[in-house]
Amino acid sequence: MSDRIVSIVDDVAGRRIDCPVYEPTHGAPALDIRKIQGGIGMWTYDPGFTSTASCSSAITYIDGDKGELLHRGYTIEDLTEKSNYLEVCYLLLNGELPSAQEFNQYEALIKNHTMVHENIRDFMTGFRYDAHPMAILSATVAALASFYHDSLDVTNAEHRTITAHRLIAKMPTLAAMCYRLHRGQPFMYPKNNLGYVENFLHMMFAVPAEDYKPSPTAVKALETMLILHADHEQNASTSTVRLAGSSGANPFASIAAGIACLWGPAHGGANEAVMNMLDSIAASGESIESTIARAKDKNDPFRLMGFGHRVYKNFDPRARCIEKVCHDLLDELGGDQPLFQLARELEQKTLADEYFQERKLYPNVDFYSGIILRALDIPMNMFTVMFAMARTVGWVAQWQEMHEDPEFRIGRPRQLYTGPARRPYP
16 A cells, blocks of 8 residues: 545535555556445445456456556466466466476376366266256366365365365366266276376377377467466456355355356357357358458448457457467368368458557457367367366466455445335335
């Protein structure tokens, strides 16, 4: 907090309140309005909390105007170039990058928790064969509390740490099980001699009858995608995890709440919308020129999915990180891939178009991640599951930080009541 004070005055009632100002490491200062109701008898009104800081956090910072994303002070460009996903997990949870020895110990610890209780298999097979994978995932993560109740004391730092490791380790196992169940294929056990991403691809696509070895290009593309989705400040699902956790709910229930929020198409469904758009363009036979003309036409409801971003007003820094690995993966596939050729043509022509340049409507991370997931033969109903797997570490890190915050308290937003006035019962 700085020495700066901002006074809020109610001229009609003749009341005033002095609000201290908090100065962040980066970004705009925050006005502490906690005493405003007692001082001038008013609440603030902020639908969607888009102008309200609900917490203080030292994990992730976004500058939408500059197109900047930092995790614990490190740029997302440096992390995707120089780190793997588990190193980023360690960073988000602990605040610093691991030494070589710390990483080896951490990786071994995560691998020790990749198995799930055998009864989870029975729990999962109780779902209909055509159940949506996100329904299965959110329910199963919540059900983990009934299997691992040895570490559910949220006031115990050791319990919180154990649960964090369990969630990061088991989420790929559960995600792959969701996929295998939907496909009617046998579940594959994790193999601890594989890296985090290789192990996930093994559990997704291996079969008992033969060996499976993923392409290094595919591993790199998926690892980059996981890093880019690891955390993204106080988005809807992260805020949901914090709000659920603020009641003292166990960590599995809190993360399950975040998964349910992510399932909403306005949050986790953007890369799925990109592929639906590309499929629609391909099916219609429409040219890219015609598609772009429709996107420019104010009277046409058609919109290009995967271009521009609500937070990033200039460019999405994650798109720059994922663009190359996306192109490398498509180059490796080669052959006759009409949908991917269409996507590349759309990318090139929009980047060269003055209309999109002036409005800063560049391809975002969802444009490239959707193409990568399709290229890896991951079905669209699994896209949001992949997002949840990547974001688990961010949810857990934010949940842990909340419980370590001395100002932590249960969430209780206020409202502006607009219903009927008090009236007699007839």
